[in-house]
Amino acid sequence: MDGGGRGVTALPLQLSDSAQRPASPGVLAAAWRSSFRPGLRALLSAALLFVASASLFFLVLGRAPLPLFLALWDGSFGSGFALSETLVKASPVLLCALATALPAALGLISVGAEGQLGMGAIAGSAFVLLAGEGLGLATLPLMLLAGASGGAAYAALAGFLRARLRVNETISTLLLNYLPPLLIEYLVYGPWKDPASVGWPATISFPDAARPSTYFDTRLHAGLLIGLVLVAIFHVVATRTRFGLCLRLLRDSPLLAERAGLSFRNWVLWILLLGGAAAGIAGILEVSVIEGRLQSGVGTGAGYAGFLVAFLARGRPLRLLPLALLVSGLSAAGDNLQMSADLPSSVVYVLQGLLFAAALIAERRRSVPAFAAEVGGWTALGRPCSAGSCPRRSAARRLCSGRCSVRR
């Protein structure tokens, strides 16, 4: 069956890929395996496309690509220190990727990790500033809980809008992302400003009890471990348990799920809430470990990097791990580019964008003739899939390339 499951997606924001071929025994786990094909060819072509487009970008800047790629490597994985910095950056990215991947398992496209991270930072800081004194060992867990609830509550807002008023969650989460950074600015310039600091807008430094420890003389902290554990739990729950089955049912056929007694409304709310909690933990960890105080610009970009990671993982939880490492390696290398190659560190955002675009194109492209036929033919004008049972067409009322593998 040519075409396969991969690449028939028309919308770039489809976060997971559905099944097209027979599964091996083992029911749900097998369904997961088969539904997200490894797609080595797509991976390779994405890598190739990324290197080519990044080279082109460097050339446009008037620089030789090779030394810059070496600088990228040095700044991300080239030394023990670089690796540790990559891992430090990976922990919020991983948690935010979870905040995207979890709703995606339900077929939702949430881009709200950035805002949920900010709200987690605010809620956690509020706890520390208002009640953080004298709680001793209880401070840290309570702070994390406060951060998680901040992110969760903020995500639940989008969840409520979706569940009750049918507001598209992509739009609402995107717009809600603008609020937390402004709120943080207000807080650190206004009510929460450290009176001792003269010009620098930030809260007072957190007490030691509210500063999670770092390990191995680096900035590595428990956030990475939390992320790893959560990803592992997500993987097991999604592939082996009834919960995972419910998610799949709700994603594939809301009507069937409803008849099975599952309420889409409730699930939307709770899943977004859980994802928001992960992003909230990322937020308060960034504040407490990395900055030691709340200041503006906390965790900037981690939410979107997380979205990128979740997108590239195509709904497979375990893939979040290497991809988070890759994407945060790119961010970590930004500082190195700035120092050793005299480029602005924002170059890494361009690189992230190129990576995203490369993945999209590689995902979209199948065989050259199929691609050419689609672009050249009037399929592009909207001929729907010829197969009456094409899931792509009916499931999302989307046009299918007509070469998908559904057979009559």
Next chain:
Amino acid sequence: MNVSLSHLSKRFGSVTANDDISLRLLPGEVCALLGENGAGKSTLMKLLYGLLTPDSGEIQLDGKPVRIPSPRAAQALGIGMLFQQFSLIGALSVTDNLLLGARGVPFWLSKRTLARAQHRLRELAPGIDARRLARDLSPGEKQLVELSKVLSAGARLVILDEPTSLLAAPEAERLWRRLRELARAGHGVVLITHKLEDVAACADRVVVLRAGRVVLETRAVSDRDALVSAMLGAPLGRRPLKRAAAVAPPRLSVCQVCAEWGDQKLEQVSFELARGQILGVAGVTGNGQELLGRVLAGLLAPQAGRIALDERALVGPADPRIAYVPEQPLLNAVAGSLPLLVNLHALGVRQLPWWLSFESRRAGAQQLLERFDVRPPELDRPAATLSGGNVQKLVLARELSGEPALIVACFPGMGLDAAASRRLVDELLAHAERGAAVVWIGEDLDQLLAHADQVAVLQRGRLRGPVPVAQADRRELGSWMAGAAA
């Protein structure tokens, strides 16, 4: 244009869809490709249209071998295909839709270009105003516009995939006439169908496929028995069935129900069904059938009125007393990426153990697949990889295997071949015999009249009838469907 297919074969994994098929298609002739679901009719034509490439064999056009790598190539060679789903863009006018598919449309659209497109349409379908929006057309009109679109793309051989499946009887008749005219004008026409009436009404020649092979090729297009036995491999016997006598109190009572959903509405729908009775709801599609199904299945609460099953109100979407076969099964009734096994147990998902294990359920599920002839009967195959008719069989296997008090079936025969429709009827009758009330929302009036106890017509959200089948007058039902005043 003389098309000859020689020794074409196409395999999908372990399934052979086309097995060494040779066939000639001649200009000026309507050739019907007849066969059950999964017999390989569509696959064969997709090979010709460039949507699939054959594993072996050759296609010749006017004696010259050709390779058809894509639909675009097929179009360039003068082959056009109409699919079951309409490809018209609803928000555009008929003229715009025609121009979208056409070859040689200049960048600047002059009045002449438009006039030419409209002229072509008038030749084919004089009744359609080219300024109307495509979404306002009836299914039959859409089909004609599609046909016109394919012809204006230069097609001399037109392939139609189950063109009458969505059409009401008069619209189908009109389409048959047009196809005859096309053939007379020298076009080649291929009609993929599993309906004998299509064949009898307009084919010159019929080719019957079974399990990927040509089993019969004949010009005796009206020889029902020969065609059916070639299609199924064995003649069908009719089995007389007895039904339990209807006794009060009513099993299902629907009283003054009003509901609204999208662009569909129900107004003051009332009827009662006794134990073991089948109500056939006829009507032209798009008059509220889907909504009626959803409301009766408890998925949508009515805005007014009440529904009682065994004198108790419905308990919402997950009422275990109700079996529901919705329209569009792949979207509404199965989880496409999940295995057949899981789909069969989908309704009981809340009773499954937290740590999933289906081992104890496999044997029973396997039997169900075989009882309902779901092909291929592989428990671990994702449901979306089944063909349309088999997805429907899968849904029937799940919904009709329990002991529901009420069965709501919305177009349950959609996509089923003759043998599978028979099985569907048998199952429904068996449930009725057991005492279930059955609401059968259908498109085929003959079938409803043959098997239902009462028949009603849904027209613009209003239910006309029901009347006992014995007293039903076809012409009256027909006028109800068309919306005549009471």
